[in-house]
Amino acid sequence: MSGATLTVVRDGTATVIALAGRLTATSLAPVWTRSIEAAQTAGAALVIDLTGADLVDTSGAALLLALEHAHEGVAEWRGLGPKSAALVGRLREAMADGKSAPVAARTVTRVGIGQHFLIRVTFFGHTILAVLGLPSKLRFLRGSDFFRLTERAGTQAMPLVIMMGFLIGMILAFQSAIPMRQFGADIYVAALVSLSLFRELGPLLAAVILAGRTGSAFAAELGTMVVNEEVAALTTMGIDAETMLVIPRVAAAMVVMPALALGVDVAGVIGMGFVMMILGFPPSAILQQIQAATGPGDLLLGLFKAVAFGAAIGLIGCRAGLTAGGGPRAVGEAATSAVVGGIVVTILLDGLFAVIFYRLGL
Incomplete structure (x- = not known):
């Protein structure tokens, strides 16, 4: 030939x-x-x-x-x-489908707010369709990718999570003890801090770490693949990019988030207990206050929110990467969009959960 x-x-x-x-x-x-x-x-x-x-x-x-x-x-x-x-x-x-347009045909255009919204809705719609059609596309999934993503998002982030949780617990205990001491209620600092960690701060702080560390990594990795035409090559070969690239990353984020939130909770309680013992309270009194103020329901609510935060951060990170434009700045802009979008959506979801839980009496 x-x-x-x-x-x-x-x-x-x-x-x-x-x-x-x-x-x-x-x-x-x-x-x-x-x-x-x-x-x-x-x-x-x-x-x-x-x-x-x-x-x-x-x-x-x-x-x-x-x-x-x-x-x-x-x-x-x-x-x-x-x-x-x-x-x-x-x-x-x-x-x-517009997914593999030649590089020479690409032009730089200004995208308005309506087009940005349409791009996001279209991406989430494609992801939902990919999830619904997953039973017929299992051949596109690779278990090694899922475990690698889980290790990067969870195991490697745990030291940072524990350090932040411990310091946040100490800071909250010190700051809460100052006004509570005026009323002779220093012992209730344990109840205040533990309840705040289990229901709000644990999943919220874990989500911030996940967005800044893992969401940006998802966006940078997928954005590089888009710039290098690797995603277009997968589409040309008949491989569903949403199934192969998005679903494993979102699943990994949802799996590791409860563990990260639990790490913040445990480390924060330990940091709070350390401060309370410095203030002269015995461990038995601290544990009694934690048990009286919190229950399994508080911890489960926080873990449920953590799963929802993980799904949102994973989706936003993948969306930012797969919708990245061309040029040398595309990857950096995708990573920035993933971090900012992940944190903003997490706070919005937290506020929505607060209203729902209040209305339900939880």
């Missing part, structure tokens, strides 16, 4: 572009420009003859579609084998 060759034959009724040899990424460069120019200057009819083509890969299929597009009309195909025809069909569908 030889490299790609081009022959252009013009008659009164049609222009015949005959491509022969290997139509692959390594052999198309010498004939690409000349074949496009021939298609643009063709008359009313264009015939693409592939009888002598030995091999057609994705780049060859892209050239065939580019010829059809340059002609701006319907082209007649000759000698296109069934496998090559199927490849051209898949690539045509992918380009029609």
